[in-house]
Amino acid sequence: MATKKTITRFGTRYGRTIRERLATIEAGYRGKHKCPYCSYNDVTRKAAGIWECTKCATKFTSRAYQLTKPTAVKREQATEE
Numbered sequence: 330m331a332t333k334k335t336i337t338r339f340g341t342r343y344g345r346t347i348r349e350r351l352a353t354i355e356a357g358y359r360g361k362h363k364c365p366y367c368s369y370n371d372v373t374r375k376a377a378g379i380w381e382c383t384k385c386a387t388k389f390t391s392r393a394y395q396l397t398k399p400t401a402v403k404r405e406q407a408t409e410e
């Protein structure tokens with residue numbers, strides 16, 4: 330079993346399971362992600378469902394806490410053109 334990164338900012342509050350669940354969700358949206366438009370690894374989450382690439386300045390929607398698979402975005406892009 331993989332060890333989960335514990336969130337320490339809540340101390341012992343709210344229960345271990347909830348804190349662990351939050352850790353997995355936060356790991357999914359924090360940091361840099363791959364841009365579906367220019368493939369550069371610098372997409373950050375602006376708000377719930379809103380993502381922005383700092384390289385090509387594209388702002389697009391995806392899931393609230395994680396980016397969808399690039400194939401789904403590509404299909405969406407193809408219908409626009």
Ligand SMILES: [Zn+2]
Nearest residue numbers: 364367382385
């Ligand atoms: Zn980009």
